[in-house]
Amino acid sequence: MDGIMTTTHAVEVRNVFKNYGDVEALHDLSLDFPKGELTSLLGPSGCGKTTLLKIIAGLLPATSGEVFVNGETVTGPGPDRAFVFQDFALLPWASVLRNVAFGLELRNVPKSEREAKAEKYIADVGLKGFEHKYPHQLSGGMRQRVGLARALSVDAQVLLMDEPFSAVDEQTRRKFQEDLLDLVQNENKTFIFVTHSIEEAVYVSDQIALLLPRPSRVSEIIRPGGFRHKDPDSIRRDSEYLDIVDDIWKSLRTYVE
Amino acid sequence: MFLRYRPLLLKILSTVLIFGAWEIAGRAGVSFAFPTFLESMAALWGLTVEGTIFTAYAETLKPLAVGIVISAFIGIGLGVWIGLSRKFDWLVSPIFIVMQSAPLAALIPLLIMVYGIGLTSKVFVVCIMAMPVIVLNTAGAVRNTPVHLIEMGQSFLGTRRDIILKIIMPSASPIIFAGLRLGVSAGFIGAILAELKITPTGVGDIITYSRSIADYPNMYAAIFSIIVFAVLFLNFVERIENFLFKGNNKELVSD
Numbered sequence: 001m002d003g004i005m006t007t008t009h010a011v012e013v014r015n016v017f018k019n020y021g022d023v024e025a026l027h028d029l030s031l032d033f034p035k036g037e038l039t040s041l042l043g044p045s046g047c048g049k050t051t052l053l054k055i056i057a058g059l060l061p062a063t064s065g066e067v068f069v070n071g072e073t074v075t076g077p078g079p080d081r082a083f084v085f086q087d088f089a090l091l092p093w094a095s096v097l098r099n100v101a102f103g104l105e106l107r108n109v110p111k112s113e114r115e116a117k118a119e120k121y122i123a124d125v126g127l128k129g130f131e132h133k134y135p136h137q138l139s140g141g142m143r144q145r146v147g148l149a150r151a152l153s154v155d156a157q158v159l160l161m162d163e164p165f166s167a168v169d170e171q172t173r174r175k176f177q178e179d180l181l182d183l184v185q186n187e188n189k190t191f192i193f194v195t196h197s198i199e200e201a202v203y204v205s206d207q208i209a210l211l212l213p214r215p216s217r218v219s220e221i222i223r224p225g226g227f228r229h230k231d232p233d234s235i236r237r238d239s240e241y242l243d244i245v246d247d248i249w250k251s252l253r254t255y256v257e
Numbered sequence: 258m259f260l261r262y263r264p265l266l267l268k269i270l271s272t273v274l275i276f277g278a279w280e281i282a283g284r285a286g287v288s289f290a291f292p293t294f295l296e297s298m299a300a301l302w303g304l305t306v307e308g309t310i311f312t313a314y315a316e317t318l319k320p321l322a323v324g325i326v327i328s329a330f331i332g333i334g335l336g337v338w339i340g341l342s343r344k345f346d347w348l349v350s351p352i353f354i355v356m357q358s359a360p361l362a363a364l365i366p367l368l369i370m371v372y373g374i375g376l377t378s379k380v381f382v383v384c385i386m387a388m389p390v391i392v393l394n395t396a397g398a399v400r401n402t403p404v405h406l407i408e409m410g411q412s413f414l415g416t417r418r419d420i421i422l423k424i425i426m427p428s429a430s431p432i433i434f435a436g437l438r439l440g441v442s443a444g445f446i447g448a449i450l451a452e453l454k455i456t457p458t459g460v461g462d463i464i465t466y467s468r469s470i471a472d473y474p475n476m477y478a479a480i481f482s483i484i485v486f487a488v489l490f491l492n493f494v495e496r497i498e499n500f501l502f503k504g505n506n507k508e509l510v511s512d
Binding site for chain 1: 403405406408409410411412413414415416419423424427428
């Protein structure tokens, strides 16, 4: 691995195959994720985007091929990656505080230290005052903020997000997307973001990997660039934004029954 | 004001209705072996004042307590193991499924032959009644731990031990406790059955003896006291459960 590669790409996926019995879920997939950027995995359902994310997370083994995070081969979950789950994956019996601190608890960080850290991230995601509530007392959007705070608190370089906004309502989703843009700018982290929403992918991504199904492969890599530094409201009216959304829909529509 | 106390009032009303019906049926003379509610309560008072009922319960609770403690520890242990391991599940689950459906009364002569008429046999009867439901509930609860919670534990670097102790066990514990509650009530049946079928001791002795001398109010008093005791005890178990798993009971918690 040469120096340039390791400094520019936080995650590299090389010739990954994944079979479930006879079904080939991923076929010879290679993809680079530039450091400090947000890359979306976009595609119709069944295209293996969540499978790919779980292989990067180390939750699923690849049938063959390799994944590197900062130049090191992935053999399982590691401290360099944190996961944000689609259905939040919060412990229902634990308070917001314990849920956010849970990643640190599993790393054996002392209680006072991890709670101090958790409190900081709870405030960062806008849940100050809810530390001692339980997940069932929160709305869907607030629960996902807890999931996000948990992932941020372990301070991993790579954040893996599996359709994190799909289970929240439309208004909350828009707010989340705007917040995510701030997060990418302010935190020096690499984001890998799975979504099935074309608009969402184009709105938040520095790079979009368009995956096509049966078997899954990367069909196209798109880098929306021109509107990235505009203010959040005008992005959705930007002509480049609209064109990219249109182009992606054209390539995807043949795969939608 | 009325609304706040409505659940309580309805409970009192339902109690009064049932005891009223009992009293009326007793007075109407359904059978000479069916005393009225008031006669039975008077008999219960008599037993309490004499202290008979306390010595009886001390005797009855022995096999019950020993049996429940054994069933709880071994049952939850086995259940967790079954829930975690497919192979162990195939090996052990059938035993408990058979045990649960076997007619216990038919096995009692066998138990007496092997273990005699002492405490051991009675403890066995309680265990046979209580253990299957505890094992099967625990196994089911462990097996049905939400996959995304386990994946969360793995992705945040939890060890196998962490995942079992901090995710699987707390997630399964409400259903384990429900199984424990069912196990305790089955254990009650077992304990009384043992006293009626093996050797009459404790509460079973009061029932058998009162029946043999046709002292029906005393017999009904004993039966009534078992029911009340079982209900109170199960309520107590539920209280512990609610106290332990505050976040888990979403809202509706009955008493």
